[in-house]
Amino acid sequence: MTIRLEQPEDQAAVYQVNAIAFGRDHEAELVARLRGLPQTLSLVAVEGDAIVGHIFFSPVTLEGVDADRQLFLGLGPIAVLPDHQRQGIGTQLTLQGVEQCRQRGAKSVVVLGNPQFYIRFGFIPAAEKGLRCEYRVPEGAFQVLELAPGALEHCWGLVQYRPEFADCE
Numbered sequence: 001m002t003i004r005l006e007q008p009e010d011q012a013a014v015y016q017v018n019a020i021a022f023g024r025d026h027e028a029e030l031v032a033r034l035r036g037l038p039q040t041l042s043l044v045a046v047e048g049d050a051i052v053g054h055i056f057f058s059p060v061t062l063e064g065v066d067a068d069r070q071l072f073l074g075l076g077p078i079a080v081l082p083d084h085q086r087q088g089i090g091t092q093l094t095l096q097g098v099e100q101c102r103q104r105g106a107k108s109v110v111v112l113g114n115p116q117f118y119i120r121f122g123f124i125p126a127a128e129k130g131l132r133c134e135y136r137v138p139e140g141a142f143q144v145l146e147l148a149p150g151a152l153e154h155c156w157g158l159v160q161y162r163p164e165f166a167d168c169e
Helices: 008-022 026-034 089-103 115-121 163-167
Strands: 002-005 041-047 050-062 071-080 106-112 131-133 142-146 157-160
Touching: 002 089, 008 026, 008 041, 008 050, 008 071, 026 050, 026 071, 026 163, 041 089, 050 089, 050 106, 071 089, 089 106, 089 115, 106 131, 115 142, 131 142
Parallel strands: 071 106, 131 157
Antiparallel strands: 002 041, 041 050, 050 071, 050 157, 106 142
16 A cells, blocks of 8 residues: 555545545545645555545644744545555554645644544644634544644634535535
8 A cells, every 4th residue: 555645637536535435425525625725735545556545634724823824734534445444544644644744844733533543643632732623523522733843832722624614514
C-alpha cells in the first residue's frame, strides 16, 4: 500500500471510497465541494491500482487569529473501504497527512472524531487548549494537535469549519 497526493484522475474513486465508507454521499459531496480550495490537502491510500482510503484537510478559522498569518487545518473526512479497515490504512493516512500539514506550515490540526483513535497521534481534547467547536459534539470528540510547539499558546475560542461543512449535513 502506498499513500500519495490525490490526482485529478482520482476524483471518482475518492468519491466512491467516501460514499461507501460512510454509507451515504454527504462526506463525498463535501470533499468534492472543498477540493481545489487554497490550503487543502487530499491524500489517497492505493493498494495495487485501486484507491482504498482517503484523508482530507481543509482550513479552519480560530476566533481572533489572522488566518493569513497562521494556518490551522481541520482533518476530515477520513475514509477507508470497509473490506480494508482494521489494517492500519487509516493510521498511515493520518500519520502522513499530519506530517504533510506540518511541512506545509500548519500550526495545528483539529478533528471531530473518536478520541481513542486520535490520541495515538498526540491529539488532546481541544477544551484543554481553550478551544471549542462551532457544532454541538460529544465531550472529548473535538480534539487538537499542535504541530509547532506553543502554537496555541495565545489562542482560544471558537473554531469554525468552512461553510461547506454545514451545507453538506
